[in-house]
């Protein structure tokens with residue numbers, strides 16, 4: 001069944017026609033039916049008494065996964081609602097900023113609004129994109145979303161969970177997931193606030209200072225991204241040392257006549273240099289590595305496991321650029337993971353937890369992106385690793401990953417609260433903004449109310465896709481990178497480590513990957529770190545960014561670190577309780593007063 005469904009998904013993704021879509025949807029319907037039957041059989045059988053722990057683990061996976069306990073018509077309703085929300089999201093159109101740009105209101109998120117958020121440096125134009133996207137989606141999905149919450153909760157309860165949030169957390173199989181996650185965020189937040197203060201000061205220089213207060217949260221529409229989740233698009237505004245960017249090896253790749261096929265060979269050689277498996281015959285025969293001229297395809301890069309232990313493919317419309325070379329290594333790391341756990345039973349052919357696949361792929365990326373690696377594969381002549389270039393590079397990485405941390409954290413904080421409280425109908429938008437202000441230090445650029453539904457303007461929320469995995473993956477990738485670098489014998493700062501050609505690193509990777517999901521992930525993490533820890537840990541991430549955080553502390557010496565909000569600069573006191581967060585310049589502590597009127601204080605942030 002897995003093979004059949006995957007094959008039809010592939011046929012559709014690489015040839016977007018209606019007949020292909022129909023075949024895929026039909027097969028997915030059959031798969032849902034099979035899962036329901038499997039679940040029904042599993043729960044009537046007292047598998048917990050079996051002597052074989054691996055068998056028990058497999059039964060538990062069958063019994064806990066998905067929503068098979070929901071009666072068929074309810075499940076159909078749930079799936080229909082999710083599809084309707086996705087359709088609203090995918091088809092939403094907005095008007096241009098100036099009517100003179102086009103008389104038609106036909107701008108969509110991709111590519112138009114995304115491009116505006118990334119490249120426009122006009123306060124008003126970005127505001128227009130920010131506001132119209134939320135107007136176009138939020139209110140339209142809101143009622144559907146509440147119905148979705150009810151049905152998801154009902155399914156979770158039938159499966160023995162308190163609510164759908166608890167069901168999502170159960171995928172990790174550890175009882176202290178929430179405290180692990182919040183402790184990691186607490187440790188990483190001081191670095192985030194340094195980055196935040198620096199970016200705020202640079203934004204004040206670029207936009208008129210009266211638009212952005214030096215002590216307030218940053219208006220949420222100025223960070224180069226629709227959700228302010230990734231700030232790399234404003235690198236030009238915040239680059240510490242202009243003119244000292246790291247070399248992009250794209251021109252060198254072109255000069256050497258690289259092709260997509262040769263790029264795949266380069267990435268393949270990365271794995272064999274570690275003593276890991278080469279890509280198999282089917283991979284070379286059937287992968288899609290260039291945009292076909294004759295038909296529409298979904299070009300988003302992805303890696304595929306066809307479940308038959310033979311067929312593994314990637315799909316990526318490769319252009320000869322450094323960025324695509326990095327993406328390719330990322331996708332092919334997924335394939336290597338598939339190959340490593342191929343001998344496990346079907347149910348264990350998966351990441352050790354829902355974050356592991358991405359974490360390992362990104363950990364490999366941390367090696368590949370180093371100048372040392374580009375030099376070793378002959379794409380960079382001399383490594384110019386001076387201090388200023390290094391800080392610029394770490395800033396770029398921080399805009400990509402440190403800026404993302406609080407966003408990746410709050411999405412499910414919000415969602416779990418909504419699930420736990422059965423919808424949170426009267427304060428669902430203010431609950432979102434409380435988290436945005438508190439953790440991200442962002443304020444909405446225009447007044448919001450409960451008529452808006454801003455979380456609905458994020459795809460993963462309306463598409464029923466869990467999010468905490470991105471936060472966990474962000475942290476784990478540095479833990480894994482550090483573990484690999486240690487066995488590889490790397491000496492020096494963590495951000496310069498490249499594990500290329502290290503058989504020791506390859507052996508450790510193989511140990512981690514070949515276990516698949518057959519063992520609890522804390523065990524695998526303990527093994528990977530040679531006994532050091534079995535928990536999420538922000539230390540390696542902080543270690544990686546250490547040179548930058550030292551630099552930021554000096555650069556921010558005249559800045560207030562943190563943010564205070566007042567009635568004037570939020571414009572949302574009509575619905576949001578005043579939040580005051582004051583962080584001293586040197587000592588990191590909060591004087592938070594949430595719900596001032598009720599005189600309630602929170603200190604655990």
Ligand SMILES: *[C@@H]1O[C@H](CO)[C@@H](O)[C@H](O)[C@H]1NC(C)=O
Nearest residue numbers: 015016017018019020294295
């Ligand atoms: C694309 O799919 C259609 C069926 O909808 C099929 O007839 C056609 O041969 C496919 N094209 C390729 C290149 O596979």
Ligand SMILES: [Zn+2]
Nearest residue numbers: 330334358361
């Ligand atoms: Zn990936």
